[in-house]
Each structure stands twice: as C-alpha cells, then as structure tokens.
C-alpha cells in the first residue's frame with residue numbers, strides 16, 4: 001500500500017474508533033500523530049533496507065509485531081504521562097493500521113506467506129524485492145489494489161475536509177516563520 005493509502009486507512013479507522021467511543025471527530029494534534037504513525041514502519045524499514053542495506057527487506061523491523069507492539073505501548077505510556085493520552089492512542093492506531101494495510105492484499109488473496117513480516121525475524125523475507133522509490137513508482141500498474149488505495153484516499157480527503165481539516169493548522173504552526181493559528 002502506498003503512503004497516501006496508509007494515511008487514508010488510518011484516518012478512516014480512527015474516525016470509526018472515535019465514533020464507536022462517542023468521542024466526536026478527529027482533532028488537531030492527534031491527527032498529526034495518527035498521520036505520523038501511519039508512515040513510521042515504511043520510514044524506518046525502506047531506507048534501512050533499500051539505501052543502507054542494514055535490513056534484508058523493506059518490510060521487516062518496524063513492520064514486525066515484536067517491534068510494533070512495544071513501540072505503540074511505549075508511545076502510549078509517554079503520551080499518558082504527558083497528559084495527552086489521545087495523542088498516544090492516535091499514534092498507535094495509525095501504526096497498527098499500517099500493518100493492517102500491508103496485510104490486506106495477503107489476507108484477500110490468502111497468500112499467507114506474504115504476512116512473514118508480522119513475525120520477523122522468526123521468518124525469512126522473500127529473495128526478490130523491488131528496491132527504491134523510483135522503481136516502485138515505475139511499477140504503478142493501475143491494479144485493483146492500487147485503485148482501492150486511491151479510492152480510500154478520496155474518501156478520506158472528503159471526510160477530512162468535512163471534519164474541518166484537523167491537523168492542518170498544527171502542521172502549519174511548526175513551519176518555520178509561521179505563527180500558531
């Protein structure tokens with residue numbers, strides 16, 4: 001799943017989560033934390049595997065539940081200590097939604113071996129991988145799964161706009177030279 005698909009899936013799941021808990025709609029900093037959480041696994045694993053050759057595959061260390069669960073719990077604990085538990089929850093939900101997004105294709109096609117990353121390093125990654133961002137961009141093929149990611153993104157943008165674009169002002173406030181809105 002592409003970055004925009006991960007962000008969209010995270011936002012939609014977070015919206016459902018808030019609705020189920022009768023906590024209203026997504027707001028400022030939790031949405032920023034959510035968005036960051038949805039990207040963390042790829043921000044860690046892709047550079048370490050593709051460009052630094054530290055990891056054997058682009059879905060390993062930060063995509064593993066052995067790392068994801070402790071990180072989510074730790075961030076949640078720190079956020080609670082700082083009296084911002086909702087930020088920790090949003091980050092955790094974003095992070096775990098990334099793993100769900102990367103698992104969707106394997107779940108739908110029942111290619112269980114593609115879920116190896118969830119329990120890495122107990123499993124061995126595939127030998128072949130498309131390496132590098134440019135190569136991945138060249139590989140965009142308009143497949144149903146790619147189109148599904150785009151559809152999710154459009155749905156998320158409509159909903160996010162309807163919610164008053166939470167998180168935008170917060171992001172803007174940390175741009176150098178800008179004042180908090």
Ligand SMILES: [Zn+2]
Nearest residue numbers: 041042059102
């Ligand atoms: Zn990923």
